[in-house]
Structure formats: structure tokens, C-alpha cells
Amino acid sequence: MGSTPTISMILLSLLLIAGCGGGDDESDEGPLMRPGENxxxxxxxxxxxxxxxxxxxxxxxxxxxxxxxxxxxxxxxxxxxxxxxxxxxxxxxxxxxxxxxxxxxxxxxxxxxxxxxxxxxxxxxxxxxxxxxxxxxxx
Ligand code: HEC
Ligand code: HEC
Incomplete structure (x- = not known):
């Protein structure tokens, strides 16, 4: 019972953070991203x-x-x-x-x-x- 549910919760939280917070920084993924790259x-x-x-x-x-x-x-x-x-x-x-x-x-x-x-x-x-x-x- 110990660690498995805890790890799942952490992974789920990380996915939610990546999904909801990822667009806040415009230079991260969007029109200003990765200048100079192909x-x-x-x-x-x-x-x-x-x-x-x-x-x-x-x-x-x-x-x-x-x-x-x-x-x-x-x-x-x-x-x-x-x-x-x-x-x-x-x-x-x-x-x-x-x-x-x-x-x-x-x-x-x-x-x-x-x-x-x-x-x-x-x-x-x-x-x-x-x-x-x-x-x-x-x-
Ligand atoms: C290593 C992969 C990668 C490279 C290289 C890359 N992008 Fe992106 N780009 C992404 C991802 C992932 C997203 C977010 C998901 C999406 O909207 O497609 C994104 C989103 C975008 C968006 C907003 C969504 C859209 O498709 O209109 C724009 C505009 C954009 N990138 C422009 C650029 C420009 C311009 C370059 C080159 C200077 C570039 N990207 C290089 C991966 C990349
Ligand atoms: C297959 C390789 C290749 C691709 C793809 C390419 N170029 Fe070029 N570019 C060159 C070469 C070789 C030269 C130098 C000879 C000449 O001027 O034709 C050059 C020169 C230039 C110049 C003049 C010198 C400079 O760096 O300012 C400009 C402006 C330019 N390219 C813009 C672009 C743009 C914009 C694109 C995309 C739409 C592009 N090139 C795609 C190979 C390429």
C-alpha cells in the first residue's frame, strides 16, 4: 500500500502542472520559441x-x-x-x-x-x- 499510490499522485500532479501551466511563459512554446532553430x-x-x-x-x-x-x-x-x-x-x-x-x-x-x-x-x-x-x- 505504501509508495505506489504516492508516486502515482506525484506523476499526476506533474502532468497537471505541465498541462495547465506550460503556456504561461510565451517564450517557452509559441511564436517566440527556439529562435535560430529549424x-x-x-x-x-x-x-x-x-x-x-x-x-x-x-x-x-x-x-x-x-x-x-x-x-x-x-x-x-x-x-x-x-x-x-x-x-x-x-x-x-x-x-x-x-x-x-x-x-x-x-x-x-x-x-x-x-x-x-x-x-x-x-x-x-x-x-x-x-x-x-x-x-x-x-x-
Ligand atoms: C523541438 C520541437 C520544436 C521546435 C524546434 C520548435 N517548436 Fe514551436 N512548438 C513546439 C511545441 C511542442 C509547441 C506546443 C504544442 C503546439 O501548440 O504545437 C509549439 C508551439 C508553437 C507555436 C504555437 C502553436 C502553433 O503551432 O501555432 C508557435 C507559433 C511555434 N511553436 C513557433 C515555432 C517557431 C517559429 C519555431 C522555430 C523558430 C519553433 N516553433 C520551433 C515544438 C517546437
Ligand atoms: C538549401 C539551403 C538554404 C535554404 C533552405 C535557405 N537558404 Fe538562404 N542562402 C543559402 C545560400 C547557399 C546562400 C548564399 C548564396 C545566395 O545568396 O544565394 C543564402 C543566402 C541568403 C540570404 C542573403 C545572406 C543572408 O544570410 O542574409 C538571405 C537573406 C537568405 N538566404 C534568406 C533565406 C530565407 C528567408 C530562407 C527560408 C525561406 C532561406 N534563405 C533558405 C542557402 C539556403
Missing amino acids: CMACHAFTVAGTAYPSASSPASAGIAGVSVIVTDANGQETTLTTNAAGNFYTSATLAMPLRAVRLVRAGVTTAMGGAPNGACASCHTQPPSGGAPGRVFAN
């Missing part, structure tokens, strides 16, 4: 990533208010705006590969020719892969 490791977004002031910025240094403009394979243009963590994301249906990608920050454009898919941080990471210069950055 969001598509866990999410089904079509385009997502994080914008930085330089290719070598630390993950936490994302910048808000940058326009991320992607043109899909059909020529359809979608504009996203980075949030307080520098993150941008959409689940809109887009035809891959992306024909063009550009960032606009205070009127200055930084562009990439095109991208095979919208998982920006799969290449734009530290250390970089896929020949990318590092983080997605806006001049």
Missing part, C-alpha cells in the same frame, strides 16, 4: 526561420519588424514580419521551390536567389550548412 523539425510550417543583424549573431539576437518576402514556384508572393524573437513562420500552401527570397529592414533589401524549401534554418544555422553564410541576416 522550426520544421517539429512544425509543419511551409516557411519559417529567424532573422538576425549578422551571419554570426547568437541565437538570442533575432530582430523584430523585418519583412521576409518569399516568391513561390508559381510566382505567388507572401510577406511575413519577424516578431520580437526575430521569428517568422507561415502554414500557407506554397509551391516549392521558392523562386526568390528577400528581407527588407528599414528600406534596405538583402536577397537570396531562391531556396529549395522554406526550412530556412536547415541551412542558415551555426555552424552553417548547405553553403549558406550563417544566420539569415538583414543588412
Whole structure:
């Protein structure tokens, strides 16, 4: 009789805490989460990533208010705006590969020719892969 019910009660309490309290911290799981990481490791977004002031910025240094403009394979243009963590994301249906990608920050454009898919941080990471210069950055 001793310990089994007690352990069950503790586990149940932990589950309830995780379920009810988990959403309180916005940066925990939500729009501001895990800047710099490949969001598509866990999410089904079509385009997502994080914008930085330089290719070598630390993950936490994302910048808000940058326009991320992607043109899909059909020529359809979608504009996203980075949030307080520098993150941008959409689940809109887009035809891959992306024909063009550009960032606009205070009127200055930084562009990439095109991208095979919208998982920006799969290449734009530290250390970089896929020949990318590092983080997605806006001049
Ligand atoms: C390691 C897995 C993981 C990674 C990587 C991850 N997330 Fe999440 N995300 C979650 C989980 C778990 C939740 C909470 C459950 C849910 O709502 O899907 C969540 C919730 C969210 C939500 C709120 C619910 C929704 O689906 O709209 C947003 C927005 C979000 N994440 C954005 C991002 C962005 C942007 C990135 C990349 C910068 C990212 N996440 C990276 C696991 C992850
Ligand atoms: C398959 C790897 C790959 C993916 C995925 C990718 N990029 Fe790139 N990106 C590159 C490479 C390589 C360069 C440098 C050559 C060039 O400019 O085309 C680059 C350069 C850039 C540049 C100019 C330099 C910089 O870092 O600011 C921007 C802006 C950019 N990418 C944004 C994006 C965005 C936004 C996404 C997601 C929609 C994305 N990229 C997805 C490989 C990738």
C-alpha cells in the first residue's frame, strides 16, 4: 500500500502542472520559441526561420519588424514580419521551390536567389550548412 499510490499522485500532479501551466511563459512554446532553430523539425510550417543583424549573431539576437518576402514556384508572393524573437513562420500552401527570397529592414533589401524549401534554418544555422553564410541576416 505504501509508495505506489504516492508516486502515482506525484506523476499526476506533474502532468497537471505541465498541462495547465506550460503556456504561461510565451517564450517557452509559441511564436517566440527556439529562435535560430529549424522550426520544421517539429512544425509543419511551409516557411519559417529567424532573422538576425549578422551571419554570426547568437541565437538570442533575432530582430523584430523585418519583412521576409518569399516568391513561390508559381510566382505567388507572401510577406511575413519577424516578431520580437526575430521569428517568422507561415502554414500557407506554397509551391516549392521558392523562386526568390528577400528581407527588407528599414528600406534596405538583402536577397537570396531562391531556396529549395522554406526550412530556412536547415541551412542558415551555426555552424552553417548547405553553403549558406550563417544566420539569415538583414543588412
Ligand atoms: C523541438 C520541437 C520544436 C521546435 C524546434 C520548435 N517548436 Fe514551436 N512548438 C513546439 C511545441 C511542442 C509547441 C506546443 C504544442 C503546439 O501548440 O504545437 C509549439 C508551439 C508553437 C507555436 C504555437 C502553436 C502553433 O503551432 O501555432 C508557435 C507559433 C511555434 N511553436 C513557433 C515555432 C517557431 C517559429 C519555431 C522555430 C523558430 C519553433 N516553433 C520551433 C515544438 C517546437
Ligand atoms: C538549401 C539551403 C538554404 C535554404 C533552405 C535557405 N537558404 Fe538562404 N542562402 C543559402 C545560400 C547557399 C546562400 C548564399 C548564396 C545566395 O545568396 O544565394 C543564402 C543566402 C541568403 C540570404 C542573403 C545572406 C543572408 O544570410 O542574409 C538571405 C537573406 C537568405 N538566404 C534568406 C533565406 C530565407 C528567408 C530562407 C527560408 C525561406 C532561406 N534563405 C533558405 C542557402 C539556403
